[in-house]
Amino acid sequence: MSSQVSTNPSAAAANGAAPVIAMEGLSVSLGGRPILKNLTATLTGRCIGLLGPNGAGKTTLLHTLLGFHPPQGGTARICGRDIRHDLREVRALLGYMPENDAFIAGMSAVRFVRLMGELAGVPSDQAIERAHEVLFYVGLGEARYREVGSYSLGMKQLAKLAQALVHSPKVLFLDEPTNGLDPPARTRMLKLIRDIRDAGEVRVILSSHLLRDVEECCEEVLVLKDGRIATYTNLEEERQANRKFLELELRSETEGATAAFTEEIEARGAELAAGARQRLKLVLPEGLAVRDLYTIAAAKSVQIRRLDYKKDSLEDIFLKAMEGGTDGRV
Amino acid sequence: MAVYEQSYRSYTGALTPVWSRFLIIPRYAYEVVFKSKLFVGFFALCFAMPFVGLIMIYLKHNLGALQIFGVSAAEIAKNIPINHTFFYRGLWLQGALSFLLVLLVGPALVAPDLRNNGLALYLSRPFNRSEYVLGKMSVLLILLSAITWVPGMLLFAFQASLEKGWLGENLALGGSILLGSWVWILFLSLSALAVSAWVKWKPVARLTLMAFFFVLMGFGGTINQSLDVKWGMLFSPWHVIGSIWWSLFSMGPTDDFPAAGAAWVSLIAGGLLCLFLLYRRIRAYEVVR
Known part of the structure; x- marks a missing residue:
């Protein structure tokens, strides 16, 4: 079950969440070809995943928000600052970890950062202290005097993360941060991202084509398809909703016990759909917990042999978004 | 604060003024440049001629010092004229050394940043393209100033302090030293940055820069010879700057250089072309059409 969160600016304001990025009809063309088409959304999460197949416009969106590409139409605001008019202030708020190799030649990591x-x-004097701190933080403390050019791919990714963090940005753009990392390095990178997110001082925008990375770190996900917004979903709300959608498999020795059980929980407000072979699908109402189901089952002499949460994974959400049409608006 | 703490901590201190941030680039560049013994040796050599000039001015006004070598004071005074020719020749010498210095330092300024996608890192900060170019240019502007107009003006001031009335008669000479030096410095710096931005490999950028200054001179000469014209040399940066210096120092009529007005136009056109090339190239990302 997927749900789309309300993302127009007024709705976000009504929810009390400070929008990190607000796009209003944002359109970008590169080389005469439209890449981003009339994007309108307000992103409010602590960590927002930017998903989409190759060429969907993820990196272009990040570059536009950074001011690398001028918008052809519309605009976007980052923490309330307009990217068209307050670019310097916008950039002062941002930390950016690019997708590709990016470093300054002939510099040790500590000088680079x-x-x-x-x-x-x-x-x-503060920058040198911060450089040491942040390199230790990302795990490059021992290698901080080595030239960045001599680093392995994983170390370069960490150095890029360090330079994005050194000035304490309010919003961190991470473009494919786990690209080319081996499993332990990937795990460490994702742990760092979660740690940064949980510190609560930085809002993270994580662009990736790896659903697992986004699922592990993000609260919200914006899916792009052909330069338009395919969906914008709050994963946390999705998980909350999933927790109430159950599948049960029942067994009973006593005749009519199963019927008595279903009548009882229906009377308590559960929505039911009976399946084959004593399987039951239900949506739990407010005030009825899973524990109550077991209590009622015991009272009615029914065994609950299996209980599954019907989980709509990010993959399901992504695939549905890819199948559906898009209008650029959420 | 101890550096071993590994939790995320934000920076909450004061920030530096925006206008001063472009100067961070030369500071870092000099750390690298002055690590090279070759460069340090060459840079020291660049002060040899101003030093010789200083001695000449001193001796001209302290002839007694030379009489211990048995040289006639009048002969010395006649052979050390401290006038526009003295400063013109000094500027030519320092100008040529400036070119060599730019060959050493210039190609390494922008090319490595482009090759390693460093521009995205610079430009994702509150730091725009103009500041980047200004920062990179100031690496050369400061170095070239140190070997051109700074020693030139010091010699000028030294001479003025030793000879009463000389300053009043030669005030325009000070302006010529300043303007002549700055025109050359700016043109050299812009050319070096433009070449460095378009040729990503340092040795090739160095060769291209040499070709720009010498092949164009040959090209201009060929045009002059084959078409029997004089404007061919407007393609040669050496002849263009030579013409400008010749006129600035009021050296009199000459057939060696193109007309000064045309030379100014040529130099400005060359500078604008370099700026255009830089504008096209200095971007966080290249858009492939």
């Missing part, structure tokens, strides 16, 4: 900190406005 320090330079990036200074360019963002951190004074020189």
Whole structure:
């Protein structure tokens, strides 16, 4: 079961969540070809996944929000700052970890991260301290005096994360952060992202084509397809909803016990659908917990042999979004 | 704060003024540039001629010092004229050394950033393309200033302090040293950055820069010879700057250089072309059409 969260700006404001990114009819063309088409959405989560197949416009969206590509139409606001008019202020709020290899040649990691900190406005003496701290934080403490150019792919990814964090951005853009990482390095990278998210000081936008990465880190997911928004889903709400959608398999020695059980829970407000071979699908109402089901079953001499949460995975959401049409709006 | 703490902590201190951030680039660049012994040796050599000039000015006004070598004071005074020719020749010498210095430093400024996608990192910060170019240019502007107009003006001031009335007669000479040096410095820096931005490999960028200054001179000469015209040399940066310096230092009529007005137009056109090339190239990402 998938649900779309209300994402127009007024609805987000009504919910009390401060929007991290608000797009209003954002359109971008590159080389005369439209890449992003009239995107309208308000993203409010602590960690937002940006999903989509190759060429959907994920990286272009990040680049546009960074001011690398001028919008042809519409605009976007990051933490209330317009990317068309307040670009310098917008960039001061952002940390960006690019998808491709990106470093300054001939520099050790500590000098590289320090330079990036200074360019963002951190004074020189503070920048060196921050560079050491952040390199230890991402796990490159022991290798911080080595040239970034000599790093392995995984280490370069961590160095890119360090430079994105050094100036304490309010919003962190991570473009395919687990690209090319082996499983332990990937696990460590995702752990870092969750840690940053849970610290609560940085809002994270994670662009990836790996559903698992997004599922492990993100609360909300924006799916792009052909430059349009296919869906924008709150994964947390999705999980909450899933918890109430159950499948039961029942057994009873006593005649009519199963019917008595279903009548009882129906009387308590559950929506039911009987399946074959004493299988029952139900949506739990407010006030009726799973534990209550077992209590009622015991009272009615019914055994609950199996209880499954019907889970709509991110993969289901993604595939549904890919099948459905898009209008650029959520 | 101890560096071993591995939890995320945000920075809440003051930020540096926006206008000053482009100067971070030369500071980092000099750390690398001055690590090279070759460069340090060459840079020191660039001060040899200003030093010789300083001695010449001193001796001209302290002739007694040379009489211990048995040289006639009048002869010395005659052979050390401190005038527009002295400063013009000095600027030519330092100008040529500036070109060599740019060959050493220039190609390494932008090319590695483009090759390693470093521009996305610079430009994702509150730091725009103009500031990036200004920062990279100031690496050269500061170095070239140190070997051109700074020693030139020091010699000028030294001479003015030693000879009463000389400053009043030669005030325009100070302006010529400043303007002549800055025109050359700006043109050299822009050319070096433009070449470095378009040729991503340092040795090739170095060769391209040499070709830009010498092949164009040959090209201009060929045009002059084959078409029997004089404007061919407007393609040669050496002849263009030579013409501008010749006129700035009021060296008199000459057939060696193209007309000064045309030379200014050529130089400005060349500078604008370099700016256009930089504008096209200095981007966070290249859009493939």
